Amino acid sequence: MSRFVMFLLTAKRRWVQALSFLVMNSFVLQSLKAIPCLGMNCYACPGAIFACPIGTLQHFAIIRQVPFYTLGVLSLTGILVGRLACGWLCPFGWLQELVYGLRRRFRLPSWPVSERFGWLRYAFLVVLVGIVPLWTLEPWFSKLCPVGTVEAGIPLILTNAELRAQAGWLFVLKVAILLGFLVWMAGTKRPFCRFVCPLGAIWSPFNRLSTLRLAVDEASCRQCNTCYSVCPVGITVHEDPDSTRCIRCMECVKACPEAAIRLLGE
Numbered sequence: 001m002s003r004f005v006m007f008l009l010t011a012k013r014r015w016v017q018a019l020s021f022l023v024m025n026s027f028v029l030q031s032l033k034a035i036p037c038l039g040m041n042c043y044a045c046p047g048a049i050f051a052c053p054i055g056t057l058q059h060f061a062i063i064r065q066v067p068f069y070t071l072g073v074l075s076l077t078g079i080l081v082g083r084l085a086c087g088w089l090c091p092f093g094w095l096q097e098l099v100y101g102l103r104r105r106f107r108l109p110s111w112p113v114s115e116r117f118g119w120l121r122y123a124f125l126v127v128l129v130g131i132v133p134l135w136t137l138e139p140w141f142s143k144l145c146p147v148g149t150v151e152a153g154i155p156l157i158l159t160n161a162e163l164r165a166q167a168g169w170l171f172v173l174k175v176a177i178l179l180g181f182l183v184w185m186a187g188t189k190r191p192f193c194r195f196v197c198p199l200g201a202i203w204s205p206f207n208r209l210s211t212l213r214l215a216v217d218e219a220s221c222r223q224c225n226t227c228y229s230v231c232p233v234g235i236t237v238h239e240d241p242d243s244t245r246c247i248r249c250m251e252c253v254k255a256c257p258e259a260a261i262r263l264l265g266e
Contacts, residue, residue, distance in 0.1 A: 041091050041151065046152070053202075054142065058129055086199075
């Protein structure tokens with residue numbers, strides 16, 4: 001585990017995120033589509049090589065079965081590294097950080113959102129991923145998911161005349177939802193991850209018991225809030241290093257001027 005910890009502390013995360021996107025959508029390894037993707041990446045994307053775990057959960061809800069394999073993979077990931085995949089592997093998380101980065105370049109206003117609405121991601125998990133598919137026999141989260149729209153819906157519509165002719169109100173709604181999130185991303189750090197993502201909701205509780213965790217040396221910490229300024233999900237780390245929002249990106253560990261934040265992985 002110590003080598004893994006050192007990798008996290010020295011790696012260029014943006015390059016890892018870009019590489020993850022390319023691997024997840026490399027097309028040539030289609031035989032891996034039975035394996036759950038460790039990030040929000042659409043199964044319907046022409047190049048996708050992994051299965052969407054949220055789509056899989058909806059499918060099993062529809063057929064009234066328990067997805068033991070998918071739940072096992074997600075639980076093992078959470079136990080080992082918490083929400084680390086959100087910070088390092090998720091393509092849609094990468095997109096949110098890139099869009100938010102435009103805020104400074106174009107001097108856009110920020111739109112902080114109260115974390116008291118963080119419970120919404122659990123509501124989306126229970127209602128849209130569990131109850132609604134069970135009731136309607138349709139995977140409504142996947143139908144409306146902005147990840148699917150940007151990775152599969154728009155590319156397929158643009159490249160397939162037959163699909164363009166069939167596009168109706170549902171596609172218009174999907175595009176409107178995506179545009180809404182893109183605007184939100186420009187002013188709020190990772191809004192989809194913090195308030196909507198059901199995959200993040202699954203991994204969130206594991207942050208407080210995973211093998212890989214953060215710790216703060218209270219004697220060294222000056223509470224300068226540098227950790228908050230660099231955190232992609234707006235956490236004041238010295239107040240709650242095991243926050244369920246933490247995506248284990250390690251930006252706070254690298255930025256802390258007193259080296260008061262450390263990664264526990266032994």
